[in-house]
Structures are given as C-alpha cells and as structure tokens.
Amino acid sequence: MRIARWWHREGERLVCDLCPRRCRLRSGQTGFCALRVATDEGIALPTWGRVSALAVDPIEKKPLYHFYPGSQVLSFGTVGCNLGCRFCQNWHLSRGRAGAEQHSRPLPPPAIANLAVENGCDSVAFTYNDPVIFAEYAIACAHACRARGIQSVAVTAGYIEAAPRRELFAAIDAANIDLKGFSEEFYRRYCLAHLKPVLETLLYAVHQTSVWVEITTLLIPGANSAPEQIRAMATWIRRELGAEIPWHLTAYRPAYRLRQRSTPPNLLAEARRIALDCGLRFVYTGNLPDAGDALNTRCAGCGRVLVERQGFRAKALVPVPGAKDGNGEAPAGAARCSCGRQLPGRFTARR
Numbered sequence: 001m002r003i004a005r006w007w008h009r010e011g012e013r014l015v016c017d018l019c020p021r022r023c024r025l026r027s028g029q030t031g032f033c034a035l036r037v038a039t040d041e042g043i044a045l046p047t048w049g050r051v052s053a054l055a056v057d058p059i060e061k062k063p064l065y066h067f068y069p070g071s072q073v074l075s076f077g078t079v080g081c082n083l084g085c086r087f088c089q090n091w092h093l094s095r096g097r098a099g100a101e102q103h104s105r106p107l108p109p110p111a112i113a114n115l116a117v118e119n120g121c122d123s124v125a126f127t128y129n130d131p132v133i134f135a136e137y138a139i140a141c142a143h144a145c146r147a148r149g150i151q152s153v154a155v156t157a158g159y160i161e162a163a164p165r166r167e168l169f170a171a172i173d174a175a176n177i178d179l180k181g182f183s184e185e186f187y188r189r190y191c192l193a194h195l196k197p198v199l200e201t202l203l204y205a206v207h208q209t210s211v212w213v214e215i216t217t218l219l220i221p222g223a224n225s226a227p228e229q230i231r232a233m234a235t236w237i238r239r240e241l242g243a244e245i246p247w248h249l250t251a252y253r254p255a256y257r258l259r260q261r262s263t264p265p266n267l268l269a270e271a272r273r274i275a276l277d278c279g280l281r282f283v284y285t286g287n288l289p290d291a292g293d294a295l296n297t298r299c300a301g302c303g304r305v306l307v308e309r310q311g312f313r314a315k316a317l318v319p320v321p322g323a324k325d326g327n328g329e330a331p332a333g334a335a336r337c338s339c340g341r342q343l344p345g346r347f348t349a350r351r
C-alpha cells in the first residue's frame with residue numbers, strides 16, 4: 001500500500017497534514033475522509049491507483065464553460081471525502097469507505113493518460129469525490145497526462161492545506177472550486193467544515209497560479225440561497241477574484257441526509273440576476289431541464305452569444321481556437337468577440 005506525502009508523527013499518533021481537519025490517528029484508525037489509514041509505516045492510501053467511477057463526459061458537465069467548450073473529458077473518482085455535506089449529490093462515492101476498493105478498478109497514472117487519448121479526450125478530470133483526499137494519485141495522473149498533451153481538471157471543495165495545495169495546483173490546468181455557502185455557520189452546520197480555508201484556496205488559485213478557475217454553488221432553498229447571502233457572495237467574488245470569473249449556480253435535489261424540496265427554477269434565476277447586478281459577467285445556472293439563455297456564454301462587451309449551449313452540448317458561434325462545436329469541428333479564429341472584447345478562459349487547442 002502507498003504511503004501518503006503529507007503527515008507527521010506526534011508520539012503514538014500520526015497527524016495528517018493534507019486538509020484542515022488534521023486528523024490525529026492511532027495505528028489502524030481511518031481519517032474523517034474514510035480513506036487515509038494510519039499504519040505502522042505511516043498514513044497509507046488504499047485507493048492509490050484505483051478508480052471507483054469512470055466516464056467520458058462533456059467538459060460542460062464538470063461544469064467548466066470557459067475551458068475548451070465542447071471538448072470531452074475523461075472523468076474519474078475514488079471513494080471518501082474530507083467534507084461531510086448533508087446534501088452530497090454524490091454520496092454513494094463520497095461516503096464510501098476505503099474498504100470499498102475491492103469494487104474499484106486498478107488504473108495507474110499512465111493507463112489514465114492512455115484511456116484519455118484513446119477516447120479522444122482533451123483533458124482528464126478528478127471528480128465525483130474530492131481529489132484532495134487522493135491528491136498524490138491525482139498529481140501523478142496529471143503529470144502522466146501532461147506528458148501526453150492532456151490537460152487536468154480538479155473538481156474540488158478546496159478544503160486543503162497550503163503545502164499540498166501548492167503541489168496539486170502546480171500539476172493541474174483548470175479547477176472548478178465549490179463555494180458552498182458564505183457563512184461559517186453554513187459550512188459548520190451543513191458541511192462539517194469551515195469557510196476560511198475554502199476562501200484561501202480560491203484566492204490562491206486565482207492570484208498565485210495559472211490554473212483556470214470557475215466556481216460552483218449548489219443553491220439549497222432555506223439554507224444558502226437568501227438574496228443577501230447571494231449578494232454577499234457575488235460582491236466578495238467580484239472584489240477579491242474579479243468580475244470575469246465564471247460562477248455556476250446549480251439546483252439542489254434531495255440527497256443523502258437533506259430531504260427538503262428541490263431548488264425551484266425561479267430561485268436560481270433570481271440569484272443569477274442578483275449576481276449580474278453585482279457586476280459578475282459570467283453567471284450560469286445548471287441542473288435544470290431548461291436553463292435557456294443562462295447556459296450561453298455572451299460577450300461581456302456587446303452581449304452577443306459566443307458559445308451556445310443546449311444541455312451539455314456546446315456550439316461556438318464565434319470562431320474560438322480549439323473550441324469544438326457540437327459536430328466535433330474546431331473553427332479557427334481568436335478567442336475574441338467581433339466587437340474586439342476578449343473572452344476569458346482557455347480556448348487555444350494545445351494538441
């Protein structure tokens with residue numbers, strides 16, 4: 001079994017230095033994430049090199065709307081999670097235990113890169129459960145992919161300590177980072193976590209790395225969706241991260257331990273309107289059967305539709321290098337609207 005990178009000994013205990021929980025484990029104990037386990041040799045990673053879920057997805061499904069729109073991404077995850085969200089939409093994996101690896105499939109990093117190439121994917125995504133808890137494996141996969149011209153994406157809650165964060169973000173090319181709410185109370189009550197480390201990860205990723213970042217917030221009626229909370233979140237995002245970072249507001253459905261009603265479409269539409277009023281330029285809504293224009297990417301200058309979407313299908317209407325349309329064609333041209341305004345994101349094909 002692989003030994004983890006980030007831990008130290010304190011007397012009889014092993015302290016995990018990967019995430020802010022800093023679990024203190026006696027030999028044989030498993031961390032909060034239900035994945036990392038203390039052994040006599042150190043903290044071990046039973047799921048290194050094994051995947052529990054694997055699929056080829058449109059990149060829009062991550063969701064990433066400004067990162068090679070229309071391209072395909074090889075997506076995989078393991079089991080466990082270092083947050084305890086009562087509303088987890090992937091709880092069958094996130095609440096899976098390390099012992100569930102017998103249901104997983106061995107896929108060492110070079111095999112992940114091979115699979116991506118064989119399936120015509122431009123990128124690989126660490127998703128379904130949080131890649132923070134399998135960071136060593138994710139980083140190794142990202143390196144193997146980079147050597148083959150494949151980019152890497154992390155879909156994460158951003159709950160990670162500074163040292164592993166530096167290594168993870170140095171290895172990847174894009175991230176969708178959850179901002180699950182905007183109060184310590186929400187993070188504590190609904191996620192069994194804290195808000196501050198997540199804000200620190202967002203600031204770090206946007207200002208100190210070259211990683212392309214988009215944000216997702218799952219809006220839960222009566223929990224994190226009050227207009228003043230949306231306004232506070234949007235104002236912070238604009239002031240601290242910039243007006244052009246894409247923000248995905250997605251609909252919650254009853255799952256795991258939270259059974260309250262699903263997010264109604266009008267709540268998402270109102271939240272989007274507030275975010276746009278606060279000055280954010282790219283605000284999308286998702287997890288709805290028909291979000292209409294809220295799926296499209298419009299020029300922030302003239303309002304022209306630059307990338308049109310239906311469900312998870314994307315079609316670039318204005319030439320964008322590397323952006324494939326629904327037929328798999330890659331129109332030539334600049335990532336720029338005809339009015340001259342640049343479209344933020346990654347649109348130039350690397351292979």
Ligand code: SF4
Nearest residue numbers: 016019022023031033
């Ligand atoms: S990664 Fe897991 S074991 Fe390590 S501190 Fe976080 S929850 Fe605990």
